[in-house]
Amino acid sequence: MRPLSFLDRERTVAGPGFSRWMVPPAALCIHLCIGQVYAFSVFNLPMTRLIGITAAAPGDWRLTELGWIFTLAIFFLGVSAAVLGRWVEEGGPRRAMFAAALCFGGGFLVAAAGVRLHDIWIIYLGYGVLGGIGLGLGYISPVSTLIKWFPDRPGMATGMAIMGFGGGALIASPLSVWLMARFSTPAHLGVAATFIVLGAGYFVFMMVGAAIVRIPAPGWRPAGWSPPARQPRLVTGANVYVYRALKTPQFWLIWWVLCLNVTAGIGVLGQASAMSQEMFPGKVSAVAAAGFVGLMSLFNMAGRFLWASASDLIGRKNTYFCFFILGIVLYALVPTTGRLGSVGLFVLCFVIIISMYGGGFSTVPAYLKDMFGTRYVGAIHGMLITAWSAAGVFGPVLVNYLRAYEIARGVPKADAYNLTMYLMAGLLVVGFFCNLLIGAVHERHHMPAVQDDATLLVQ
Amino acid sequence: MSTRIPSGTRTLHLILAWSFVGIPLLWGVLQTLRNAMKLFH
Numbered sequence: 001m002r003p004l005s006f007l008d009r010e011r012t013v014a015g016p017g018f019s020r021w022m023v024p025p026a027a028l029c030i031h032l033c034i035g036q037v038y039a040f041s042v043f044n045l046p047m048t049r050l051i052g053i054t055a056a057a058p059g060d061w062r063l064t065e066l067g068w069i070f071t072l073a074i075f076f077l078g079v080s081a082a083v084l085g086r087w088v089e090e091g092g093p094r095r096a097m098f099a100a101a102l103c104f105g106g107g108f109l110v111a112a113a114g115v116r117l118h119d120i121w122i123i124y125l126g127y128g129v130l131g132g133i134g135l136g137l138g139y140i141s142p143v144s145t146l147i148k149w150f151p152d153r154p155g156m157a158t159g160m161a162i163m164g165f166g167g168g169a170l171i172a173s174p175l176s177v178w179l180m181a182r183f184s185t186p187a188h189l190g191v192a193a194t195f196i197v198l199g200a201g202y203f204v205f206m207m208v209g210a211a212i213v214r215i216p217a218p219g220w221r222p223a224g225w226s227p228p229a230r231q232p233r234l235v236t237g238a239n240v241y242v243y244r245a246l247k248t249p250q251f252w253l254i255w256w257v258l259c260l261n262v263t264a265g266i267g268v269l270g271q272a273s274a275m276s277q278e279m280f281p282g283k284v285s286a287v288a289a290a291g292f293v294g295l296m297s298l299f300n301m302a303g304r305f306l307w308a309s310a311s312d313l314i315g316r317k318n319t320y321f322c323f324f325i326l327g328i329v330l331y332a333l334v335p336t337t338g339r340l341g342s343v344g345l346f347v348l349c350f351v352i353i354i355s356m357y358g359g360g361f362s363t364v365p366a367y368l369k370d371m372f373g374t375r376y377v378g379a380i381h382g383m384l385i386t387a388w389s390a391a392g393v394f395g396p397v398l399v400n401y402l403r404a405y406e407i408a409r410g411v412p413k414a415d416a417y418n419l420t421m422y423l424m425a426g427l428l429v430v431g432f433f434c435n436l437l438i439g440a441v442h443e444r445h446h447m448p449a450v451q452d453d454a455t456l457l458v459q
Numbered sequence: 460m461s462t463r464i465p466s467g468t469r470t471l472h473l474i475l476a477w478s479f480v481g482i483p484l485l486w487g488v489l490q491t492l493r494n495a496m497k498l499f500h
Binding site: 019021022025026028029032164167168169170171172173174208212287288289290291292294295297298301347 | 472473476477479480483484486487488490491492494495496497498499
């Protein structure tokens, strides 16, 4: 027997009596860990004074250099999800989760060595490249498994996992601060030790997920459930091969739908604290702004579960229509909240916007499943993650540069975000039309049923 | 040929699995909620 044979797909097939409700915790074990990436910024300030300890000293890293760690991790998340999606899909979830745990946990350990040796390139390689690959593998690995276990509620199932990605930052941020305080001494800030503990802890947590994950036996169905005799127009019972999906207009339309929805959300997410203080000078303090960011994180997480679950009832296309129509109205309303001086209305607009930002991520796997079937949905989802990477560049750049442009034109700081808000609403108009154009995938793209069955039998 | 895992799932397994992920998540939510409350002070 091969030493790592327990990772094989066939070793993860569930036996009779296995409860499908064991699979969401397995997925959450992965997503709660990799969601840490959103909290990486808590290390930025301590890492600017690793030499000086109390204040930055010559030779200490600058924030601009440290910003690349997060950027690299998100870039490699997209690249690995796109390139390794088929490997993840065909090898099964346990192998992918194991690899994700090794890369993500290992990335922290390498980064700890980088901190110890004060070599930023080692951190880029550790957390940025290796950790980023772990993020990509971990992000997509449980998605298709959950969809297969919950054919009756695919939105809710993937919503649960992807909610974990949002929740991961809520855990990692206070935990990292606590660990650094625990390990810091007058001689060092405890960053390297925190990295080691987090790396080891995340590896163990993710391995628990890998151990309990199962795939359903071929032909398994939830008790009392059978596929509807007549599928809704946009839902297919057939499968589309991963690379074939790239040749369909539907894939690229969904790519733009996700990209535009994320662009609109990610830009304001990064600027929420500064925006709230600048739009309401004297009314929102730095402490209150931090509270606002926290509130947005909660709605980001809750939106992932609630919107994806709602999509099971109203359909994916209609869910995205909600995102775009509501988003257009709310973004257009934000400058008015500033003019009215209504902090409450401003907060309300943004928590709904950010819930839809999260909902966009969690609804898309089920949208892909509806369009391309379940067989390669994980790999196709991996390809689609590139839309997130692109949005991660567009969003912040748009918000930052437009604000700077407005201030350079002499616009008061309180009004400097108005143009950005109208532009975000404009992007959502484009997204609305992309979503409108999505129709059922033509039958010529479907895998022949015989080939489909043969592939399943082999695996 | 696939090797099936013979055992079923007991309620205890479900409770343990959900607690394993639920407790840290709840802790993170409470910490964030406490932080978010500063907005309303």
